[in-house]
Each structure stands twice: as structure tokens, then as C-alpha cells.
Amino acid sequence: MQNSRRDHIVSCLDIVWESMSGLCESFTEDLWKRATDCPGWSVQDQLSHITGSESRLAGNPTLDHTPPESPHVKNQIGASNEAHVDYRRSRPGSKVLKEFNNVTANRREMLKDVTEDDLAVETQNPTGSGTLADAMYIRIFDAWVHEQDIRRAVGTAGHFEGLVAEYSMNRMADVMPYVMGRRASAPDGTTASFQITGLSGLTMSIGVTDGRASRLGSEPDEPTVTLVMESEVFLRLCCGRIDPEEALNAGAVKIAGNLRLGEAIVQQMNYMP
Numbered sequence: 001m002q003n004s005r006r007d008h009i010v011s012c013l014d015i016v017w018e019s020m021s022g023l024c025e026s027f028t029e030d031l032w033k034r035a036t037d038c039p040g041w042s043v044q045d046q047l048s049h050i051t052g053s054e055s056r057l058a059g060n061p062t063l064d065h066t067p068p069e070s071p072h073v074k075n076q077i078g079a080s081n082e083a084h085v086d087y088r089r090s091r092p093g094s095k096v097l098k099e100f101n102n103v104t105a106n107r108r109e110m111l112k113d114v115t116e117d118d119l120a121v122e123t124q125n126p127t128g129s130g131t132l133a134d135a136m137y138i139r140i141f142d143a144w145v146h147e148q149d150i151r152r153a154v155g156t157a158g159h160f161e162g163l164v165a166e167y168s169m170n171r172m173a174d175v176m177p178y179v180m181g182r183r184a185s186a187p188d189g190t191t192a193s194f195q196i197t198g199l200s201g202l203t204m205s206i207g208v209t210d211g212r213a214s215r216l217g218s219e220p221d222e223p224t225v226t227l228v229m230e231s232e233v234f235l236r237l238c239c240g241r242i243d244p245e246e247a248l249n250a251g252a253v254k255i256a257g258n259l260r261l262g263e264a265i266v267q268q269m270n271y272m273p
Contacts, residue, residue: 004116005116005119005133006114006115006116006119008163008167009111009114009119009133009136009137009140010111010114011163012140012163012164012167013107013108013111013136013139013140013143014108015162015163015164016140016143016144016147016159016164017100017104017107017108017143019147019158019159019164020047020050020100020143020146020147020150021097021100021101021104023147023150023151023156023158023159024043024047024093024097024100024150025097027043027093027094027097027154029092029093031043031093031154032044032092032093032094032096033093034153034154035153036149036150036152036153037149037152037153037236037241037242038146038149038239038241039072039240040070040071040072040073041072041085041149043093043150043153043154044088044089044093044096045085045089046146046147046149046150047093047096047097047100047146047150048084048085048087048088048089048096049081049084049085049146050100050142050143050146051084051088051096051099051100051103052081052083052084052085052087052088053081053084053139053142054100054103054104054107054139055084055099055103056084057107057135057139058103058106058107058110060103063083063084063087065083065084065086065087066083067079067082067083067085067086067087068086070082074273075273077126077273114132118132119131119132119133119136120132120133123135125138126138126273137167137171140164140167140168141167141168141171144159144164144165144168145168145235145239147159148160148232148235149241152232152241160198160199160200160231160232161199161200165199165200166200168235169196169200169201169202169231169234169235170202172234172235172238172239173194173196173202173204174215175238175271176194176204176206176215176269177206177213177214177215178213178271179265179268179269179271180192180206180208180213180265181206181208181211181212181213182213183268183271184261184264184265184267184268185264186208186213186224186261186264186265187208188208188209188210188211189208189209189224190207190208190224190225190258190261191205191206191207191208191216191220191223191224191225192205192206192207192223192224192225192226192227192261192262192265193205193219193220193223193225193226193227194206194227195226195227195228195229196229196230196231196234197228197229197230197231198230198231198232199231200231201230201231203219205218205219205220205223207220223257224257224258224261225255225256225257225258225259225261225262225265226255226256226257226262227253227254227255227262227265227266228253228254228255228256229247229252229253229254230252233247233252233253237253237266237269237270238269238270238271238272239270239272240270240272244266244267244269244270245267247266248263248266253266
């Protein structure tokens with residue numbers, strides 16, 4: 001059992017970095033260049049993104065590189081990410097992996113000295129302002145999501161159990177009240193049951209009261225809508241890795257109760273910028 005927030009953060013980062021490194025160490029150049037379902041990015045691009053993000057946090061000089069315009073870049077965060085990715089595209093994948101291993105080794109050394117007080121310091125992060133702990137948890141989630149992008153592309157399932165996977169699944173689950181209430185415009189009195197099956201699966205219920213959706217402490221007797229899907233489908237919908245219509249048409253999401261509301265929720269689950 002982890003003793004503190006600091007221990008949890010350090011352990012999760014170490015686990016996901018080690019998992020990514022081990023996954024990629026035997027890749028051929030063909031695998032490195034294989035497309036993923038993260039729009040516009042190859043397997044190598046995924047690792048380049050994580051490498052660039054951690055390099056920035058390690059205090060390395062700001063990258064001076066302007067990539068060509070790409071349709072998958074939607075905002076300033078995307079443009080910053082694309083700069084790190086495009087900068088490394090001409091390199092062999094093995095060179096990117098070597099840099100990733102070096103950068104994460106440096107980050108591990110830095111994290112040895114991080115205290116709980118440090119984690120409480122306010123700082124900027126991709127979602128706005130927050131604490132250093134908030135920024136570190138974004139790094140954990142981001143790395144795991146991109147690891148799963150790589151795994152799907154190369155056909156090597158894994159790391160869907162344990163500390164990092166469970167944290168990441170719960171992080172996405174915490175956004176579902178916003179999705180249901182604000183984005184899908186579920187009316188007052190509406191309840192929804194999410195039943196996420198498979199590895200790191202979970203069950204949660206959400207209700208809307210006075211225009212605000214929140215998680216419920218218990219399952220309603222007759223939820224307005226019930227959505228059942230596997231954990232990987234949940235991840236892909238939340239992160240924009242599958243078109244909602246495709247998921248619905250393929251039967252990857254089973255809806256019971258109010259079909260229109262269920263489909264509206266599925267259509268709005270992608271909350272990634």
C-alpha cells in the first residue's frame with residue numbers, strides 16, 4: 001500500500017515508464033512507423049510525445065521547431081505537442097527510445113527529492129492552473145493512454161491492470177458527470193448506470209439534480225439509461241480513439257433504457273482537447 005500522494009505519483013510514473021520502455025525495446029523500424037488510432041501519430045510519435053513532455057519537465061531547453069500544419073492539430077496544446085513529435089520524426093525509433101530512457105532516468109532522479117510540500121505548489125498544466133501534483137497525475141494518465149495507443153497498433157495487449165490502469169480508468173470515470181450533465185444535457189431526475197467490464201472495469205451511477213450531474217452513492221433501482229462496454233472501449237471513447245457512431249454501430253456499447261440519451265452520452269464522451 002502506498003503511504004502518501006508522493007509515493008503514489010512516483011510509483012505510477014516509474015511503472016508506466018518501465019512498461020513503455022519494455023514494450024518498445026524490440027520494435028523494428030516498420031513497427032515504429034506504424035500508424036495508431038491517435039489521429040496523425042505513429043507508434044514512434046507516441047513515444048516522441050512522452051519524451052518531449054518529460055524533457056520539458058526535466059528543465060531541458062525549450063524546443064525551437066515549427067512543424068508543418070496538420071489537420072489533427074486543433075489548438076495550442078496540440079501545436080506544442082506536435083513540435084516535439086515532428087522534431088523527432090526523421091530519427092530511427094531506436095534513437096527516440098534511447099532518448100526516452102535517458103530522459104525518464106533523469107526524471108526519476110528529480111522525483112527522489114520531491115516532497116509533499118513541493119506537490120502542493122501552484123503551477124501551470126495543460127488543463128490550466130493547478131498544483132504540481134495535478135501536473136504529475138496528468139503525466140501518468142497521458143503516458144498510460146499513449147502506451148495503450150502503441151499496444152493496439154502493434155497488437156500487444158497489456159498493462160490494463162494494476163496501479164496505473166486503475167488510476168487512469170477512475171480518472172476518466174470522474175469526468176462522466178460532466179459529460180452527462182453538461183455535454184449531453186441530461187435533464188433533472190435523470191440517472192445513468194455505467195457498467196465497464198473487463199480488466200480494471202468499474203460500475204458507477206450518475207444522477208442529475210438541480211441542473212448538476214454527480215456520482216451517486218448507490219445504484220438506482222431503475223436507471224434512466226444503462227450503458228455497458230468493455231474497459232478498452234471506454235478508454236477509446238473518452239480519448240477520441242474511436243468514432244462514437246462506429247462504436248454504436250458495431251455494438252461495442254450496449255444501451256438499455258432511454259436510447260436517445262444513451263447515444264447522446266456516447267457521442268459526447270470524448271473530452272480530450
